[in-house]
Amino acid sequence: MDKLNVSQVKRERSAKKHSVYLHIKQTVQSYPWNWPVLGMLPGVLVRLSRIDDIISVLEKNNLTFLLKGPWFAKMDMLFTVDPANIQHMLSSNFSNYNKGPEFKELIDVFGGSILIADGELWKNLRMSSQAILSRQGFQNMSMSVTTSKLKDVLLPLFSRFSEDGTILDLQEVFQRFMFDTTLVTTIGSDPQSLSTEMPELELAKALENAGEAIVFRHFIPRFMWKFQTWMGLGQATKLIDAGATFDRVCAKYILAKRKEIQEIDHHHDHPDGESEDVLTYFMNLDTSKYELLKPSDDKFLRDTIVASILAMRDTTSTALTWFFWLISENPYVEAKIRQEINTNLPKAESSQERSWSAIDRKDYLNKLVYLHGALFETMRLYPPIPFECTSPIKSDVLPSGHRIEANFSIIIPIYLMGRMKSIWGEDALQFKPERWISETGKLRHEPSSKFFVFNSGPRICPGKNLAMLVMKNVVVEILQNYDIKLVKGHKVKPKPRLVLQMKHGLRKHFGYLHIKQTLQSYHWNWPVLGMLPAVPLWLNRIDDLIWVIEKNNLTFLFKGPWFTRMDMLFTVDPANIHHMLSSNFSNYIKGPEFREIVDVFGNAMFNTEAELWRNLRMSTQVILSRQSFQNFSMSVTTSKIKDVLLPLLSRFSEEGTIVDLQDVFRRFMFNTTVVTTVVSDPQSLSTEMPEFELAKALEDAGEAIVIRHLIPRFVWKFQRWMRLGQEKKLIEAGATFDRVCAKYILAKREEIRAQEIDHHHDHSDEESEDLLTYFIKLDTSKYELLKPSDDKFLRDTILASIVAMRDTTSTALTWFFWLTSKNPHVEAKIRQEINTNLPKAESSQERPWSANDRKEYLNKLVYLHGALFETMRLYPPIPFERSSPIQSDVLPSGHRIEANFTIIIPIYLMGRMRSIWGEDAVEFKPERWISETGDLSLLPSSLHLTPVQEFVLVSI
Numbered sequence: 001m002d003k004l005n006v007s008q009v010k011r012e013r014s015a016k017k018h019s020v021y022l023h024i025k026q027t028v029q030s031y032p033w034n035w036p037v038l039g040m041l042p043g044v045l046v047r048l049s050r051i052d053d054i055i056s057v058l059e060k061n062n063l064t065f066l067l068k069g070p071w072f073a074k075m076d077m078l079f080t081v082d083p084a085n086i087q088h089m090l091s092s093n094f095s096n097y098n099k100g101p102e103f104k105e106l107i108d109v110f111g112g113s114i115l116i117a118d119g120e121l122w123k124n125l126r127m128s129s130q131a132i133l134s135r136q137g138f139q140n141m142s143m144s145v146t147t148s149k150l151k152d153v154l155l156p157l158f159s160r161f162s163e164d165g166t167i168l169d170l171q172e173v174f175q176r177f178m179f180d181t182t183l184v185t186t187i188g189s190d191p192q193s194l195s196t197e198m199p200e201l202e203l204a205k206a207l208e209n210a211g212e213a214i215v216f217r218h219f220i221p222r223f224m225w226k227f228q229t230w231m232g233l234g235q236a237t238k239l240i241d242a243g244a245t246f247d248r249v250c251a252k253y254i255l256a257k258r259k260e261i262q263e264i265d266h267h268h269d270h271p272d273g274e275s276e277d278v279l280t281y282f283m284n285l286d287t288s289k290y291e292l293l294k295p296s297d298d299k300f301l302r303d304t305i306v307a308s309i310l311a312m313r314d315t316t317s318t319a320l321t322w323f324f325w326l327i328s329e330n331p332y333v334e335a336k337i338r339q340e341i342n343t344n345l346p347k348a349e350s351s352q353e354r355s356w357s358a359i360d361r362k363d364y365l366n367k368l369v370y371l372h373g374a375l376f377e378t379m380r381l382y383p384p385i386p387f388e389c390t391s392p393i394k395s396d397v398l399p400s401g402h403r404i405e406a407n408f409s410i411i412i413p414i415y416l417m418g419r420m421k422s423i424w425g426e427d428a429l430q431f432k433p434e435r436w437i438s439e440t441g442k443l444r445h446e447p448s449s450k451f452f453v454f455n456s457g458p459r460i461c462p463g464k465n466l467a468m469l470v471m472k473n474v475v476v477e478i479l480q481n482y483d484i485k486l487v488k489g490h491k492v493k494p495k496p497r498l499v500l501q502m503k504h505g506l507r508k509h510f511g512y513l514h515i516k517q518t519l520q521s522y523h524w525n526w527p528v529l530g531m532l533p534a535v536p537l538w539l540n541r542i543d544d545l546i547w548v549i550e551k552n553n554l555t556f557l558f559k560g561p562w563f564t565r566m567d568m569l570f571t572v573d574p575a576n577i578h579h580m581l582s583s584n585f586s587n588y589i590k591g592p593e594f595r596e597i598v599d600v601f602g603n604a605m606f607n608t609e610a611e612l613w614r615n616l617r618m619s620t621q622v623i624l625s626r627q628s629f630q631n632f633s634m635s636v637t638t639s640k641i642k643d644v645l646l647p648l649l650s651r652f653s654e655e656g657t658i659v660d661l662q663d664v665f666r667r668f669m670f671n672t673t674v675v676t677t678v679v680s681d682p683q684s685l686s687t688e689m690p691e692f693e694l695a696k697a698l699e700d701a702g703e704a705i706v707i708r709h710l711i712p713r714f715v716w717k718f719q720r721w722m723r724l725g726q727e728k729k730l731i732e733a734g735a736t737f738d739r740v741c742a743k744y745i746l747a748k749r750e751e752i753r754a755q756e757i758d759h760h761h762d763h764s765d766e767e768s769e770d771l772l773t774y775f776i777k778l779d780t781s782k783y784e785l786l787k788p789s790d791d792k793f794l795r796d797t798i799l800a801s802i803v804a805m806r807d808t809t810s811t812a813l814t815w816f817f818w819l820t821s822k823n824p825h826v827e828a829k830i831r832q833e834i835n836t837n838l839p840k841a842e843s844s845q846e847r848p849w850s851a852n853d854r855k856e857y858l859n860k861l862v863y864l865h866g867a868l869f870e871t872m873r874l875y876p877p878i879p880f881e882r883s884s885p886i887q888s889d890v891l892p893s894g895h896r897i898e899a900n901f902t903i904i905i906p907i908y909l910m911g912r913m914r915s916i917w918g919e920d921a922v923e924f925k926p927e928r929w930i931s932e933t934g935d936l937s938l939l940p941s942s943l944h945l946t947p948v949q950e951f952v953l954v955s956i
């Protein structure tokens, strides 16, 4: 294997090990668009998986884009998301536009229903459908069917799953739920597809197969699928079979209904016509009003049943699935919805004193404005029907200026439309129910040509209001009883279908949402084992842990197993923190246990106390605050960026290599830290990505130390004595530290000696010396407890410097890039800030900057500063801090603590507390750091700066 291959393999291995991968890619402009013969098809295929790129193409083309298909394939299409075009085609010029013959042909299996029909037939179908959908009786029936299905089937099923700890696929649950309720409202009988057995139903299966085959037809030239149908091949067979199933199953329903009607006629026992099901309504239709409809014709009734299921089932169940996923990703939205539900809930319902009428329930649901906004917002981002087709009967010119011939295909990609910044603003990609709430707290109206999810004009969805009520009903019942969490690691993405369902991997019955009861039900404090058994449970459920701490007023006493000395007080209460780390500082130390746990690092500043700490702190502060040291560090960073990091990223980008950015940043910071500490550059960042013993030892030591925190002291003491497991690694890491540092120290002493002999040496340079030189030459009269001549002291100093700078900064950078890639609006704002403040000279590279110029420029980047703070608020590089009182004390929270008791401040959780940061605590919002005057907000006094914090931020 040659050298390059080796490095490639190493890189892949390291990428697997870590969890952050970012793909460096060129922008889409560089791909060729229009090919000879093949047209734009190859370009489209490349871009299909790059929704962002397609969005930017549409934005660049003023929201309308002409796609050239392969020559002679009749696949040219106009894509438009321009609200003006939509208003023109679907409202003001409605009579000149229809679904087009091609679309009808594509979905022929659904017959001539309302969803497909045009012209007079459509008008008849529309008027008759609207008549039944607008009946109070029909709406009430639909609501009661939904409510009883929820109470009698769905909730008991959830309870059972929750007790068993079963993970289930919520998409499938909602599909079955909607299938059952849709069939009850359509034909009056319940197929009971939702049950513990989850039986497979042929009609449901046929609908799925038909949907798949139809999508396939959209993507291949017409003559190909025509040929396949003729030969009965591939997808075509599925479609033919699905059609046959529709015929057979619907015939059965129709026959049964006819019998039922006859019997009722026979007994003269007419039920209330207002609440009849769809099939009964259409069978009894007054044909004098709707001349083109034929209630006696089984084909007409079959198409009506299929259309009714299609219109109601998948649309609603899909919207519900995306909704639950989005709120599980946005817990603050979920909290707001729960609050709205509880605030508006009438007393009677909560105490279950009386059952509600459908009308009471409707009134209540209509009050839930924020929930309404959250459902609209879900469908804006994940519209159940992701695209719409239309075609002009006569040639026309669109408001966008595009001239289109008769029968030309026009596609409205609704999915993309909801993501356009020019339509929805800079935050288009964010899930923000607030955008639907007006200043007076009412629902904000958006024209249907803009919020096109329910179509627009005369063909607007006639079931919209009913669908909203049904969805609200489902959400309220579920949220009142359950917490729903996404199973960790499950990938969520849409699958291209007629209805925008969620693609959840290949495994069919693989679930993705975990239903669980609220935390109260867990067994907490066990005899002998204390709370230890609950720990693994919490560790996977950070949200619960946050909730427990919030419930306990930010301070929580953890009981470890008996006799293990593992009891600890967890606190994130800013008042306690201020007390321990500031006002009562002298009574608090890291504690002997902590020192013992991190003994491999020796006497570093972060694990010493009292006078020794004061000496270390003062001497360190002197060098860190030197202008020259700061400038030295800045130039090291800058040249490492320009000479190493950027060329490497360019190369990866050209090769299309996927890099582990965490590894890159760690190596980058390792190099710059070692340079500022001892001056010699280990060059760990290069195409070869060599492994370094010092870096490796630091990693092993870190791992072992975490384990020491989690297990009882006697266990790791015993392991150390036996040289077992992670303790063995720790001993080896210690030896590596000794050896490598001894080398650095020896080299540095020699260098200093040589300089002292060399009389030409200019001492004015002293100001920009590295850390090791500084400590070797330290003035011991000022710092009596420090011993520059002692190699052990220098070794500990080198290590402390690397530990303090390397991982903290590189970790913050890695999370920062991940968060900005997930929040493109933040990235855009940062880029803008960078460009706006960039001095002309730099951009044209006319003159090199001094470190001072650069510092001044970086200090202007307030929004970037906020984004970095925000990154560290959510992902603090040091996730917890430890403290212990020398003498017993009472904390401001009222907790009495004995001397030497362990107190943990879980900084990671602290950044996620709603009671500290507000309802949007878990959101990434750099804006929270910007004051009204555009400056950086002052930190709350409970959060304390470390001496290097500002320095580190400037380096970043």
Ligand code: HEM
Pocket (backbone or CB within 6 Å): 114, 115, 116, 126, 129, 133, 311, 312, 315, 316, 319, 379, 383, 384, 385, 388, 389, 452, 453, 454, 455, 458, 459, 460, 461, 462, 463, 464, 466, 467
């Ligand atoms: C979240 C739920 C729903 C969404 C997003 C939705 C969306 C839509 C859209 C986009 C169309 C136009 C389709 C086209 O012309 O290609 C449509 C049509 C239609 N929808 Fe809905 N719908 C939903 C629920 C329902 C429900 C619950 C019903 C019935 C109770 C219903 C009944 C209909 C009917 C009958 C049409 C055909 C209208 C026509 O062509 O004139 N929809 N819907």
